[in-house]
Amino acid sequence: MYVAVKGGEAAILATHDLLAERRRGDPAIPELSVAQIREQMGLAVARVMNEGSLFDPDLASLALKQAQGDAIEAAFLLRAFRTTLPRFGASVPLDTAAMHIERRISATYKDLPGGQILGPTYDYTHRLFDFALMANGSRPKPAAEAATRLDTHMPRVPDILGTEGLMEPEVPPPGDPKPADLTREPVAFPVDRDLRLQSMARGDEGFLLGLGYSVQRGFGGNHPFAGEIRMGAVAVEFVPEELGFAVDLGDITLTECQMINQFGGSKDIDPQFTRGYGLAFGHAERKAMSMALVDRALKARELGEAATYPAQQEEFVLYHSDNVEAAGFVEHLKLPHYVDFQGELELIRKIKAERVATAAAAAGTHKEAVE
Amino acid sequence: MVRPDSSNTITPGFKDPVLQSQAAFRIVMAALAEPGVWHAMPGDVVPPPGLSRPAALALLTLADFETPVWLPPAVRTGPAGAWLRFHCNCPLAEQPSAAAFAVIDGSDPAMPPLSAFPIGEDSFPDRAATVLVTCKARDGGAKAILSGPGIKTVRTVAPAGLPPDFWRGAATNALAYPLGLDLFLVDATHIMGLPRSTRIEGAF
């Protein structure tokens, strides 16, 4: 039971001021600008946009500034803002094959049409500090430019295997239905893949990383390969009701991951490779990979596999991946529970008193018996 | 669905969508909170022919791309249909059963009965339609006695220019509670709420 408390207004106003001062830090140090965060903390900004479920790099940067870099608090700010926006409609489904590739790698094919593009990655860094960054003002040397640009259209790697009939096809269900939307309709289990993917796309990167890791360590029953990871800009198109044709709204950066998993076949399904899919705003490779691992694990029901492990259980995954909800429930424990606690205190005192009384009575009986 | 060509006939909607839609929403909410009380709905929006100003403001505020709006056929294919589609991006429903919002004209005998609109489902009572009924005047018609949430004892209203079976339909609608339509009566300048929770009695 929740019981309202009142008072504390002056203390709360004072804490707002104290927070603002603490957020600013030492005033002798120059203040961070939102543009600096957007340009120089791009991976943190991507995480906030994913978990805040709104593509808006400027606002995600402001959220990080306001939240002192706390990614979950920042996502919360973005979610709260999102609810104030009128929704104009839904985009035309993105065409990631038309991505302007900045990075594209495959762990399954060495040579693939269009090539392997390392792009801006930490994979081949030595994880040694670059102390030059401690002294501001050093300009990186300009990145090398090849003589020619990349192909404008690059096939997705799993589609190459698909031509041999060895890859689970990815085709829309009959009628290509409008996807379910958990921000508009309550979720009822069992859920379809559209809701699972939406839920993971806004889910906590750390939670999905842990679950994805559990799949690899044997708590998920499949052995994945990174079929392809690609990152780059994709145009978003929208058909306004009053125009009736698609309008290109501009580009958003996306990271896409296609996991490939061996599947021995079942009564109804031939042996083949099955797929797990991950897609995220910005450069968010770990998120997209984790999502793809868990997406495949959650297909257990459709593929007739036993759902033995947490990553295969959609209620567990969907109900616990949202970090704004999770943080809300965990952190609400900070709020006054004085009356609750008083009730439990009374109860424990009573039980203890009863037990002492019972023990005393039993001891008395025993004494009498001995006499 | 019809797509009337509208490039030269569309008139402006809200000049300041945020503040003006909030002001209109406040009035619509007050109307539902006090069933049977007429609330003036001012504003500088010029409604298209076929819609009263209160109906136009309410739809501008409430309708969007996910809420099909049913309009009388002549209004749907006229400037009002184009205006709503343009400003709200709302689809125009051809069947009353598909409507989330509807406008019916009290003086037109060809209007569908209230029972033609969706009243929601047991698990989702919110999936009922909201119906705006245009009447001629705020007074001078048959008396209806209202009671229920938002009314201290009873409140008597007598709008003129409603369909002959309107009050019977509205009283039946209230019996379906928690399902049922939420109704508004509108004239040229005012709006009155008749939510599904309002009980209706009278000689009809």
Place this chain on the structure above:
Amino acid sequence: MNPVNAKSPRQTWMAVLARASRDDLAAIHAAIAVPAHEVLKAPEVGSVMVEGRAGGTGQRFNLGEAAVTRCVVRIDGGVMGHAYALGRDRAKAEIAAVFDAMLQVEPAGGPLHIAIAKLHSAQAAVRERTSRKAAATKVEFFTLVRGE
């Protein structure tokens, strides 16, 4: 899979306007004659739900929303101009809507068409440069064969 759909001239300039910065558009606005306009849909910030497809080609799903600003105007003479673009820049949306209307009536080769074509090439040049930088990181892996 899905070939890049050929865009109409209007879709092409709307895409250029959507990607332009407010400063780009304001500079053009200051340099050419612009007719008076009436605002039909005031610049408004909202969202569009961005849809993806499982596996890139399969079942549709909602990835998340994107902030979008739209505006619709009518210029003197009666032509309507529309602007829809990612971001929250209302001033940019209004200029873009006016330009969309003007481009529908301006003959090919007019000053606004020329200015937008320049903007288009500048945007393409940035994209080309990004792609050539990525191409410089193209890698050839060699499999090392053991034994023999």
